[in-house]
Amino acid sequence: MNHHTFNAPRLALTKLIAEATITSFLALWCCITPALAQRVDARIITDYASVSGNQRTRIGVHFKIEPGWHLYWKNPGDSGMAPKIKWTVPEAVKLSPLPWPAPKRLPVGHLMNFGYENELLLGEEVTLRPGFGGDRATISAEIEWLVCKEDCLPGEAKLSADLEVTRNREESADSAIFERFEKLYPVKGAIESATFTENSSFLELSFKTTDNIKVAKDLFFFPEVPGIVRNAAPQRFTAGKDRSTLRIEKDTNAHSIPRTFKGVLTFDGSGGPEAVTIDAHAARSASAAASLQTVFFAQIALAFIAGIILNVMPCVFPVLSIKVLRLIEISGKDTQLIRHHGIMFSAGVVVSFLVLALILIGLRGLGEGLGWGFQLQSPLFVMSMAMFITALALNLLGVFEVGASVQRAAGKIETGSSSAGSFVDGVLATLLASPCSAPFMGGAVAYALNASSAEGLALFAVLGFGMAFPFLLLSFFPAALRLLPRPGEWMELFKKFMAFPLFATIAWLVWVFGKLSGDNSAFVLLLSLITLSVGFFILGTIGPKQRSAKSRRVCGVIGLGIVLLSIGAAASYSVEANEPANQDSLWREYDEHLVNAAIAEERPVFIDFTAAWCITCQVNKALVLSDAAVIEAFKRRDVLLLRGDWTRRSEKITAALLSYGYKSVPLYVLHNPAKRVPVIFPSVLSISMINDALGELP
Amino acid sequence: MRFSKLFTSTIFTLALLIQLNAPSAFAAPKQAKIGESAPEFTLTDNNGKQHRLSDYKGKYVILEWFNKDCPFVKKHYESGNMQKLQKEAADKGAVWFTITSSAEGKQGYMTNEIATKVLADSNAQPTAWLADPTGEVGKAYDARTTPHMYVINPEGKLVYAGAIDDKATTDEDDIAEATNYVSSALSESMAGQEVSTASTQAYGCSIKYAG
Numbered sequence: 001m002n003h004h005t006f007n008a009p010r011l012a013l014t015k016l017i018a019e020a021t022i023t024s025f026l027a028l029w030c031c032i033t034p035a036l037a038q039r040v041d042a043r044i045i046t047d048y049a050s051v052s053g054n055q056r057t058r059i060g061v062h063f064k065i066e067p068g069w070h071l072y073w074k075n076p077g078d079s080g081m082a083p084k085i086k087w088t089v090p091e092a093v094k095l096s097p098l099p100w101p102a103p104k105r106l107p108v109g110h111l112m113n114f115g116y117e118n119e120l121l122l123g124e125e126v127t128l129r130p131g132f133g134g135d136r137a138t139i140s141a142e143i144e145w146l147v148c149k150e151d152c153l154p155g156e157a158k159l160s161a162d163l164e165v166t167r168n169r170e171e172s173a174d175s176a177i178f179e180r181f182e183k184l185y186p187v188k189g190a191i192e193s194a195t196f197t198e199n200s201s202f203l204e205l206s207f208k209t210t211d212n213i214k215v216a217k218d219l220f221f222f223p224e225v226p227g228i229v230r231n232a233a234p235q236r237f238t239a240g241k242d243r244s245t246l247r248i249e250k251d252t253n254a255h256s257i258p259r260t261f262k263g264v265l266t267f268d269g270s271g272g273p274e275a276v277t278i279d280a281h282a283a284r285s286a287s288a289a290a291s292l293q294t295v296f297f298a299q300i301a302l303a304f305i306a307g308i309i310l311n312v313m314p315c316v317f318p319v320l321s322i323k324v325l326r327l328i329e330i331s332g333k334d335t336q337l338i339r340h341h342g343i344m345f346s347a348g349v350v351v352s353f354l355v356l357a358l359i360l361i362g363l364r365g366l367g368e369g370l371g372w373g374f375q376l377q378s379p380l381f382v383m384s385m386a387m388f389i390t391a392l393a394l395n396l397l398g399v400f401e402v403g404a405s406v407q408r409a410a411g412k413i414e415t416g417s418s419s420a421g422s423f424v425d426g427v428l429a430t431l432l433a434s435p436c437s438a439p440f441m442g443g444a445v446a447y448a449l450n451a452s453s454a455e456g457l458a459l460f461a462v463l464g465f466g467m468a469f470p471f472l473l474l475s476f477f478p479a480a481l482r483l484l485p486r487p488g489e490w491m492e493l494f495k496k497f498m499a500f501p502l503f504a505t506i507a508w509l510v511w512v513f514g515k516l517s518g519d520n521s522a523f524v525l526l527l528s529l530i531t532l533s534v535g536f537f538i539l540g541t542i543g544p545k546q547r548s549a550k551s552r553r554v555c556g557v558i559g560l561g562i563v564l565l566s567i568g569a570a571a572s573y574s575v576e577a578n579e580p581a582n583q584d585s586l587w588r589e590y591d592e593h594l595v596n597a598a599i600a601e602e603r604p605v606f607i608d609f610t611a612a613w614c615i616t617c618q619v620n621k622a623l624v625l626s627d628a629a630v631i632e633a634f635k636r637r638d639v640l641l642l643r644g645d646w647t648r649r650s651e652k653i654t655a656a657l658l659s660y661g662y663k664s665v666p667l668y669v670l671h672n673p674a675k676r677v678p679v680i681f682p683s684v685l686s687i688s689m690i691n692d693a694l695g696e697l698p
Numbered sequence: 699m700r701f702s703k704l705f706t707s708t709i710f711t712l713a714l715l716i717q718l719n720a721p722s723a724f725a726a727p728k729q730a731k732i733g734e735s736a737p738e739f740t741l742t743d744n745n746g747k748q749h750r751l752s753d754y755k756g757k758y759v760i761l762e763w764f765n766k767d768c769p770f771v772k773k774h775y776e777s778g779n780m781q782k783l784q785k786e787a788a789d790k791g792a793v794w795f796t797i798t799s800s801a802e803g804k805q806g807y808m809t810n811e812i813a814t815k816v817l818a819d820s821n822a823q824p825t826a827w828l829a830d831p832t833g834e835v836g837k838a839y840d841a842r843t844t845p846h847m848y849v850i851n852p853e854g855k856l857v858y859a860g861a862i863d864d865k866a867t868t869d870e871d872d873i874a875e876a877t878n879y880v881s882s883a884l885s886e887s888m889a890g891q892e893v894s895t896a897s898t899q900a901y902g903c904s905i906k907y908a909g
Contacts, residue, residue: 078904079900081866109909110837111905144867146769148904150804152903227897252730253731253732255898
């Protein structure tokens, strides 16, 4: 049997240990004993050649590491092993460990290691206890390490050093190494009142903001204990006025966190790279100023404001204002009834939002690559909305009236015998709001989706409540309605005028549709909308003017036929999907291979993850990314420009977003060859942000 | 001109108001999680036979990530520890897959011929050795090191993920005193108990994934 594969390196290792041992025997008098090892050269060094009763001497193992190879920190990250040193000292000699120097991030593909390149010193402080006799102290070390590049090699050595016991202090040539490493020790106590909070997917460190922290860049927290955080995930830093937070993604199978979560925080401070220790205590009280709870409540408040803003969106405002007009009509009547309508309408809105949230959460459970705005990735949905809103606009203009039965129902509402109508109005308003809300709520809703389901539902409910709130307020204080003019002809004019915001919404939907299904389909949709209008005109305007019942019926049939035909034609085209052309020749379509190839040849890469229905993306594109100076800067630095289009659902883009730790657009990423971690921009770009980041390129 | 600017800046302000403060949506990729269904896979063994995880429902399945040149893997094979564990699992009726996610051209990558020889030479006894050169399965399980061990119960749920034992070294002498997490997870789970240590930090060499 051939054991070749497994045995050969083992023999080499045995030889190596033997050599190391022999070398240390030969060098009896010398305090420096080099160990022979591949890729790593380990020596035992001291800062002084002697030790005495009241003076400390430092001893350590100095590893010289071949370029490209690395040793590990005490938490090695996703793989690897920290060096181990077992010290042996004579009786009455005391050792106290020196700190580990601040580690560096060493990415390995999609994983992350923590460790050291070039050199490492792991040391101890030597002191003599009163009882020590003898004139010499021999200190020996059994060392084990693992050195890795792509491959890993284990190494071991037994080294020893003799220290003379005398008061004569003679500095050794190696003391400079100790001085050098002393600067790399994480500073203790520089970070005050650190606390942490956690939920199912995140851990958030919070600490006092200092002047240095305020200007800090590229912050990274290295936890001492492995298995808690996702080592390769980007960490999100927010500097607040009093306290700053660092949000860290947890490992999928995270171990429980010790009561004191310890680690090292590294960053680029005002004076270059810095490292500080952090001992964070679990935050229990409200004193954890920027805890996750606070973030959650901030989100709740924000969702409420977002909901209120939805009222003035072009697709919601007309519907709501007409609802208000109805309120004016009945404002003289029973205030109890008005309140009842307000409550029912609010319930309709909130329930619809909750249903939407449940659909989203359910689809997420099925592993669909969805983010908010997913509805707008469906051409059929966009087409339906365009048709529906066209019909609504025509209705407001008085081209046609809703059917008799529907009117009866509406009549009932006004007479107060049914409040179901107000509930339905709420549902309708939510449905209409959805194309307008999507582009604005990417961030907030993505938060809701990534929080626990309960938190997500709460956020959606608040969003809905925010949207219903102004109407609810009016219904509770109908006196405010008196500020509006008396009911009269102006209401009819106002109603007609409200068709125009709806037309604006249609324009936008047609544009999104064009992005989804191609320009030809957009044209067909426009034609269909026109024939749809003609159909409604025949049905609702020409028909009722006919004297004979027969002609009225003929008009009805022709009108309805045209309406249905228009819907059919648009629907058939909406299914056809043409690849949207990338008109901008400067930008290439996102492809992971292009990114990797560019990184390999040290070419910077800028990626714009965008979608046609994302307004923030379009604003950024128009105001920043299309700016002549920005384009010039990109060209000058030979930045590879990639665009990931998420207008339609794409596994590839969803996966790419996830690989940066995001689940929604916009996302802007710059791969700087001089930095290990890609630069992620805030979702609202500015020209100076781009210029600053480009300025850091090598 | 002025109006369009006003319009754009209004939109911009609204977008800013709503999105600026929103925490970005970090999301953990869907990965093997303790207590949840183990990700499905179909991989080919060194004899060209396909193995699908769900075909082994009803049995315990152990996954072992393997790289023949990794010192941590050698520790467990040269000492006979891994073979012993494989035999123990087989005796208990469990299925054992040894998986290599090294990409072609990277350390530990094996053709079918080499894999056959390595298995025979080391006297390894897995149910099958499976090639995962694209790393797809390795990434689905969030496998990071060799060895990295997983135990899947007969319902297809992941009950253990992590290190083989509690001595993260390359020294064979440590095996005798080590607590073997895989062995205890298997015994506890088979006895109908909750696995007491269901997740640990795997130790070893990084997996030499493609890219």
